[in-house]
Amino acid sequence: MSPAVFGHGHLRLYLLFVLDERPMHGYEIIQALSDRFGGTYVPSAGTIYPRLAKLETEGLVTKQSDGRKTVYAITEAGRAELDDRRDELEGIENGIGDSVRRLADEVRSSVSEAMTTLRAELAAAAREVRDDARASASSARDAASRATAAATAGAAAASEAVRDATTSMHSTISETRADGRAQVQRADVLLAEFRQDMRTELRTAAARGSVDPSVVDELESGLSRLRAQIGSRLG
Template sequence: MSPAVFGHGHLRLYLLSVLDDRPMHGYEIIQALKDRFGGTYVPSAGTIYPRLAKLEAEGLVTKESDGRKTVYALTDAGRAELNDRRDELDDIENGIGDSVRRLADEVRASVSDAMSTLRAELAAAARESRDDRNHVVNEARDAARTAGATATSAASAAGAAATDAVRDAVHDAAASMHSSPTESRSDARAQLQRAEVLLAEFRQDVRTDLRSAVARGSLASSTIDDLESRLSRLRADIGGLL
């Protein structure tokens, strides 16, 4: 969600409030904000770190290296500003409930729209599949009528041989109906939809992992190089199967 859930200067004050609980590194700050908003608002590293840098420049927070992590803590000046603006912070806290409810409503609406679209697409696919099956049945029925007429004409001249021809024609028409390529196309479309869902879930999971790595400051270029190489090999493998 957008940081517009905070008014001008409010995120700055809210960061001071979060750090008033205890010193934290950047990822912990992001998680603390996520928890306070019930998961409906997760600030990006690009939103949080520039504001922390500005607070440090103003002498309101300090940062210290703790191994691979950078830990931020309130200074006396930061705690003094926080105490001076407690009333304003209380107003922000009261407004958070409204923000959470609004964001939750937006999420529910987005999910509802996505489900409606999916239902419409599935219904259209079902209608198309049903129309294809009806077309195949009609073709088979026409073929059977034609074969029957031919057999009847031949029966007047060949008797039993014509009867065998009718049986063969009807059998061929039924076999044609059950082995129609249209059913194969319908199955292929269903598999395509399944593949698209899997790819969307994979993309979302990888994107979340990468953002978490960025927030922790642990995303190396070698990781992306390895990801690119593996995706290229996977694409080549899939191309070889098709």
């Protein structure tokens, strides 16, 4: 939990406020906090669960199993503390509004930096395309010069063969480069999707407190094998 979002002891009070609405399991509590921040701040399971455990120890919340989930509920003692600190809670609510605006500004700044980087990458790609075009134009001029010399010498058939060979060569090079870039972009998308899916599933499992270390070990070994297989083919 970032102290820039909640002051000392404020997250503890805010958890009681959230549970005063209704009993929730851990993931629902995390989602409720995320919704109040408009998605700009999502507390981790490592932030929420230790505080819930402390509230339970103090008798301010209870927990009970509901299938595979653990549901937390506020107690009368928790409501009493909440009532005693309503003025402080109002200040926290106002602070959340400020935090949302600050975090939104940080998100906009990150997006701006990403756009700047993207524009730089696009400019570099455009330069590469122009360089390729100049190289192709130079090669075309050379081929044209050779064809003219051959025509002047009366070798019209040889000139035609040179033009055909040049056209075929440039076509093959262009197709090879385009296909290579397309495959790299496709691989980038697949890797990003895999990373996002795995991250979401692991975070969801962590929120339920059910991440088995053997799962991560299997992920690590599987990725190592896959990297070795693909590396041998690319090499």
